[in-house]
Amino acid sequence: MKYYSIFLMLTISVFFFFPAYHYAEDNSPSVQSESAVLMDAKTGSILYEKNSSARMYPASVTKIATAIVAIEEGKLDDIVTVSENARYVEGTRVYLEPGEQVSLIKLVQGLLINSGNDAGVAIAEHMDGSVEDFSKRMNQFLKEKVGIHDTNFVNPHGLYHDQHYTTAYDIALLTSYALKNDTFKEIFSTNELEWKGESWDTVIYNHHEMLTHRPYEGIVGGKNGYVQKSGHTLATVAERENLTLVAVTMKTNLKSIIYKDTAALLDYGFENFKTTVIPSTKVFKDKQNNNYYPTNSVYYTHKINEIIKQKVTNEGELLIKGEDNRVLSVTKLNPVAKLSDRPVSVLASTSIEKEQGESKNLVLLVSFIIVTGSLFGIFIYSKKMTRQRQRDPSN
Template sequence: MKLTSIKTSILCIVVILIQLIQGPQTIEAANETLSLYSETAILMDAETGEILFHQEMNQKMYPASITKIVTAMVAIEEGNLDDTVTVSEEAVNVIGTRVYLLEDEQVSLLKLVQGLLINSGNDAGTAIAEHMSGSEELFSRKMNRFIEEKIGVQDTNFTNPHGLYDEEHTTTAYDMAKITQYAMQNETFREIVGTKEMEWVGEGWETVIYNHNRLLWHYDGATGVKNGFVRKSGYTLVTTAKRNGMELIAVTLNAPSSDHAYNDMITLFDYGFEHFQTNVLFSNKIFTSELGDRFELEEDVYFLSNRNEEISVDVNALGRLWVRGEGDRIIKTTLLTPEDKPDEKVNRKRLEETETQPSFIYQVLSQLRSILSI
């Protein structure tokens, strides 16, 4: 066996051992204390899922109408938006915010989703549920399966499609951020929640409906999503905003008033855009390791850093790319593909060590390279 192959094999074993010892680590954001009115909150980077700020993010809370984010996604992804829905008496009689549907009125599923998200129509939510599953109860089970299987959240339980109070109808700020991260990748959903106003022509109501999320008008870069309120939940709000290529997701639950919820949202966004930035390494870029081997980046790699932080990128002998910030802090690591062996795919799951402590790993690998080069 050639000396280079021996070196590579030893380095591979060391990396795996390091992973088993260390386990995954989390990139820590600048932990600045923010004064919020809401009981729980989270700020997340939409691209990477990195958490930039959180306050009791795993505490179970009542979501109110932000429930409709999931109702809409189930309709969009598992329904046919061209379907014609016949509105029932039960849907017409749902209390709360409505789009004033009439019994036996026929409406497209797409229009119901628009009325649900833009005007927060509870009647639209019930009509969607009954059309897709026969009842609110059965549709709620579909909602819960959807978020568990497609998004992977574990601490949310929905019992209805609109968010009216039920003791068992709960979520967390973290779960709602993950749900929103998923939902905003769907272009139909994204377009609807970003719609400021829409002409509504129905049998019982002809008007212009306006998006209930005030930040679409009053915060630069706001792109969605949904607000909510019932007495037991307080004021709830989920919003996304994008500036300079970075999109953030903010969730606040149980604010004492609507104004307090929006003020908290602005506080979170201002903090995120001021302190952080999203960076990208584009696919097909070639990197050369310290041993002179060439490796290719197959997919775009996004990573978060502190704003104006000095970033360095290097590749070790195994083709593992390391993105480091100031103080040798590891921001991102991923495995590259050898340029001259495109068919040899290294098992990424086996070798993937995410966000490990730089001082230990980097010194071990550096010392090992020095020893093997003797």
């Protein structure tokens, strides 16, 4: 009875191993920036945040907004005449000259790649006659098209003004929106560009160091910024396989910290998350056995090997949750009168949960077999040695 009690205690202890495995220690990144957020660009899921709704001064990260407004609402082949006001704006410039004529697309390139404040003013004055009126257009665009509600810009370049503010979350949302535009994405990703101007011919280089001096695997593009009041700010996009991440870090005193924080955020995202797609050909059933289908493919981002739960709600929505009950996706579904009207495969409400949990369950099963087998072997060996000592009193 003694041996069986020991074996039972050892076997029970195995089950304490699984919760420790299942609920691993939090591995969230250590971020020194005052405000930061990591967002999945496809789904808008927040994978990490630190004071992401705090109002911050964005500096030149503002130029992401200026660029996407110019691209979507301007005519890129327009010829812009540079004003005195644009020529003498302070800060980083592409050295435009008064009266110089430049295409709008070239100004957007100078704005995003070389962070030209003069290009920003030239864009604003061309599109709306003044920096003030362009800023009104920009704020309206951000609210109506991007869905941003805690940002107010008073200029196109990001030079300090106490009423020129945003949040890390808003910048991530803006960047995710802008990435959908191919023209923006191409310029945003440009490392260097030959520049021929009236006063100088040169090569302009992207100021975001992950595109130049600090290469990062999967880097897509980015925009940096700095003024004294804002500290260093950074918006960065990286992509690996089917996961596109937007990292925004705001307000540090040292440039090295803002890049270190950004790399830590991206590493955390790529090492711990994945994006899964449910095709629009899938049909779902609710508890009453009614059939539904999504209009478009459904994307959701979740932890790797996480057990996913899904159900069709009474409102006809597909609700997808993670294992800690956090909402990953809510998608309005379309009812199907007859399944034969839509000849596609049926996905039961438990199939995703089973699919996502299979690899984790396999690891747990193998671990259980190994540990239990080892304990059983120790038990048998111990019992055998005891019997041997009983037969040989000299030991």
